[in-house]
Each structure stands twice: as structure tokens, then as C-alpha cells.
Amino acid sequence: MMRLRFSTVLAACVVLTAQAQTESGGISEQMLKEIESKNAPQVGERALQNAIAGNAIDDLAKNHQNQRPIDTHFSVETRRQSITDQKQSGRCWMFSGMNVLRSDFSLRTDTLRTDFSQAYLFFYDQLEKANLMLQGCIDTADKPLDDQRVQFFFRSPIGDGGTFCGVADLAEKYGLVPAEVMPESYSSDNTSKARALVASKLREQGLELRKMVARGEKAAALRNAKTEMLATIYHMLTFTIGTPPTHFTYAFRNSQGQAVGEAREFTPRTFYKEVVGGALNGTFIMVMNDPRRAYYKTYEVEYDRHTYDGHNWKYVNLPMDDIEEMAIAALKAGRKLYSSYDVGKMLDRKRGYADTENYDYGSLFGTTFGMTKAERISTFDSGSTHAMTLTAVDLDADGKATKWKVENSWGASWGQQGCLIMTDRWLREYLFRLVVPNEFVPERIQKAYAAKPVMVMPEDPLFQMDE
Numbered sequence: 001m002m003r004l005r006f007s008t009v010l011a012a013c014v015v016l017t018a019q020a021q022t023e024s025g026g027i028s029e030q031m032l033k034e035i036e037s038k039n040a041p042q043v044g045e046r047a048l049q050n051a052i053a054g055n056a057i058d059d060l061a062k063n064h065q066n067q068r069p070i071d072t073h074f075s076v077e078t079r080r081q082s083i084t085d086q087k088q089s090g091r092c093w094m095f096s097g098m099n100v101l102r103s104d105f106s107l108r109t110d111t112l113r114t115d116f117s118q119a120y121l122f123f124y125d126q127l128e129k130a131n132l133m134l135q136g137c138i139d140t141a142d143k144p145l146d147d148q149r150v151q152f153f154f155r156s157p158i159g160d161g162g163t164f165c166g167v168a169d170l171a172e173k174y175g176l177v178p179a180e181v182m183p184e185s186y187s188s189d190n191t192s193k194a195r196a197l198v199a200s201k202l203r204e205q206g207l208e209l210r211k212m213v214a215r216g217e218k219a220a221a222l223r224n225a226k227t228e229m230l231a232t233i234y235h236m237l238t239f240t241i242g243t244p245p246t247h248f249t250y251a252f253r254n255s256q257g258q259a260v261g262e263a264r265e266f267t268p269r270t271f272y273k274e275v276v277g278g279a280l281n282g283t284f285i286m287v288m289n290d291p292r293r294a295y296y297k298t299y300e301v302e303y304d305r306h307t308y309d310g311h312n313w314k315y316v317n318l319p320m321d322d323i324e325e326m327a328i329a330a331l332k333a334g335r336k337l338y339s340s341y342d343v344g345k346m347l348d349r350k351r352g353y354a355d356t357e358n359y360d361y362g363s364l365f366g367t368t369f370g371m372t373k374a375e376r377i378s379t380f381d382s383g384s385t386h387a388m389t390l391t392a393v394d395l396d397a398d399g400k401a402t403k404w405k406v407e408n409s410w411g412a413s414w415g416q417q418g419c420l421i422m423t424d425r426w427l428r429e430y431l432f433r434l435v436v437p438n439e440f441v442p443e444r445i446q447k448a449y450a451a452k453p454v455m456v457m458p459e460d461p462l463f464q465m466d467e
Helices: 002-022 029-038 045-054 057-061 092-109 118-139 148-155 164-174 192-214 219-240 268-275 320-332 361-365 373-378 424-430 443-450
Strands: 248-250 264-266 284-288 297-301 313-317 337-341 386-395 401-407 419-423 431-437 454-456
Touching: 045 057, 057 361, 092 118, 092 164, 092 268, 092 337, 092 386, 118 148, 118 164, 118 192, 118 219, 148 192, 164 268, 164 284, 192 219, 264 268, 284 320, 284 443, 297 443, 313 443, 320 337, 320 386, 320 424, 320 431, 401 424, 419 424, 424 431
Parallel strands: 284 313, 297 454
Antiparallel strands: 248 264, 284 431, 297 313, 337 386, 337 431, 386 401, 401 419
16 A cells, blocks of 8 residues: 555656756756757767866856056055955955055055054954844844844845945044054954854843844833943953053054154044044035936935944946046045955956956857956946056046056055056946045035935845955
8 A cells, every 4th residue: 555655656756857858948858958959069069068077167258358567556546555455354445445545545654654454444344244134133123033024134144244334434443553452363254154253142132132122122121231231242352353442542653664853642532633633524525427326316225234333335327437537636636445346257357467358258158258347237247346556547649547556455565566457448337336526526516415315125136245
């Protein structure tokens, strides 16, 4: 009897499988034969198949006509500074933002130099993101657990990516410290394990807060519970990143590394005032090139911020011509700029060179890759992945850009002495964000930025944080 039942079930499974394969939309046996017939081996393809199977695709697709020596001359170049290294972390946004701040400081003082501690600001970035997640769980506690916004908080409770808005909000709130005052730890350089443990704890805490709301707990009880939870997160962060200093003694140095003047007592906030001056928020605008949306319109990304009481990422969408015009004006004035790109596309990592002609994947596979920038964004094929510091541009006789250079945060031995050179045609395809000081923004763009923004959701394919 058991054998009969098994045979019956097996036969039913075979029938169902056959039906599933031949249903409309499935791969039928006839369709498979057609696919196979279209892939009949051609003369010479066997050698190509063997080559692709046994080698890195980029080595085979490399356009050797584009391998000539890279022109490293730039007609407009800002003052050079030391190259940083984010190691195995997603803190490119912080490294790029701090590159801009220390460059601005050296421009104001002419001779003084300082390096900022990324570990210090990263500590408070993680604490603030933890609070943003927990408060988000309270604010959405009336929604079911499978609600899109609730899942937004639980899917990624904490991360180490970000934007320049985070640098501005965090530095204004917590100040800055020199690199030697709070050096990097293993977990600030290698964030994945500690981040995963903190995220797991936050999910547990978020569920508890939702239960408290469901039980009708008062606001004061929720606030006290959240404070206790954040104390646990703080404790974990001190073990993995270190304890942030509240005061320190520091002497500024010149470009030769020599101390200038007497060492002085600072707190993180007084040091911030010394090196930055005043508020960062309000001194810049963020621009974006998103060809899916109307240009000269302002957009704001809900929940795309680092602190609960901070600023959402807001940007004005512009054509590349306008973005390049502002970038060139700022670079001519000696100002470095925060910028972000889809850095992995058409990048020759060994040479530190980005160009749309670096690789010919189409010829290698006998097809084409023809999506526009808008189509790549819409289908999650391209988006902002990495922030770098724009430092130089080379202009032709008509004042048009031919190539650009950025300071990267992958160490001084990477690429072009720690920098990346990109052609203008590559930048136009793969640049997404640029932070521009107000003095280089034309009035018509300032007016567009000041208009009431269109609110967009963080699930949009373009609004991921730079890592």
C-alpha cells in the first residue's frame, strides 16, 4: 500500500513538473531546443569559450587601444594633501567629507594642516543611526511588521554608508577631534562583524518597543526604555570603536609636520569651531544628475539622514552641463568637492583610470549593452556607490572639461598615487552627486533649490548611501 501511494505521488510530481515546464511563460522543451539552436558553436568560438572560462573577464574585454599612457597633467588642480584609507569599511562619505573640511582649513590658514579622526565621528554616527532606528520603530508601531516602512528599519537597522549631509549634522552636533586623539580600531577599519552584532541587538530592541506600544505604555516609559537600549549600544560601540574623548591637548602643524605654536586645550566642539568656523548646514547645496526626473526641481529623500533630528538628504536635479560649470568654478578657486559615483563601472583598478572605453564587453560576448543612464538607474543597474573628493579638472582651449581627478580613500598605493583619473565622458555617465558651496551656485539654481521639495522614498534605486 505504501509503495502504491509513493508511486502515485511520484507520478503526480512528474506530471506537475512537465506542466510547470510547458506552462505559458516557462521554458518548454521546444523553447529550449530553439535556444540551443541559436547557440550552435561558431568557428573560433570554442577557443573563446575556453579563454573566458579560464580567465578574468576584464582581462579579456580590456580595450588595448585604450591602454596608452595616462595623461596626468591637469590645467586646474587644487592643493595636494595626504591620501586616506577607509580599509574594509563603508565610510567613504566620511573620508570624502573630511577631505573637504581639512582642505578648506588649510586654505584659510595657508600653512596649517590637520587630519581628522574618522573613528570619533563614526562612533556618534552609529549611535545616532541606532536611535533613528529605535525611534522609527516607535513611530511606526501602529503599522504591521510587514509594512514597507517598518521593514525599512528592520531590514537595515544600522549601516556605515552615508552622505555629506551626515558629515554636516554629526560634526555640528558632536564636533571633531584630530586623528591622533582617537585613532582607528580594528572594528572601525573592518566594520562588518560589529555592525552585524549591533544590528541584531537593535532588531531585538525594536521588537520590544513595538510590544510596549501595543501594551499601551506611555511616552515616558518608551523614552526610558529607549535610553536603556541606547546605553547598551553605546557600551558595544566603546568596545569596538573606542571611547570618544571629551577634551584633549593639541598643537597644529604645518605642511612639514612641525608644530606651530603652543599646544592648547580643546573639546571636540571647540576644535570644530577652530577648524571649521561656523555651521556647515546652509553653506552648501547638493546637486544630482538623475535623467529620469525633471531638471531644476528639488527633491528630498525621506529618512535618508544620520540623526533623527537632522536633515534629510535634499538635492536639486540638474543637467551635467550645469554641474560641471559649478565644479570647474569651485576647483579654480582651490576648493575640493564631495562627489559620488558608480565607481565600479568601466574602472581600470590597476591604473586608477575610469573611461567608458576601457572594456568592450559587447564584443566579447557577441551582444550589446545599450541602456541609457536613466534606464540603468531605473532598473537598479547603476547608482551611487562610492564617494570621492573631486580635486582637479583638465580644460581644453574652449574651457570644456576633458578629464577629472579625485582623491580616493583606498590608500596612497592605489591607482594614481591614491587618486583616480576619469575621462569627461565617463563622469557624465557615472557621476550622481556633487556638494557645491553656495558661492559657486548661480542664483537660478539657488532659487530652484529653495523651492518646496518633492518627497521621494529611500527605496528608490538611486537613493542608496555612499560606501
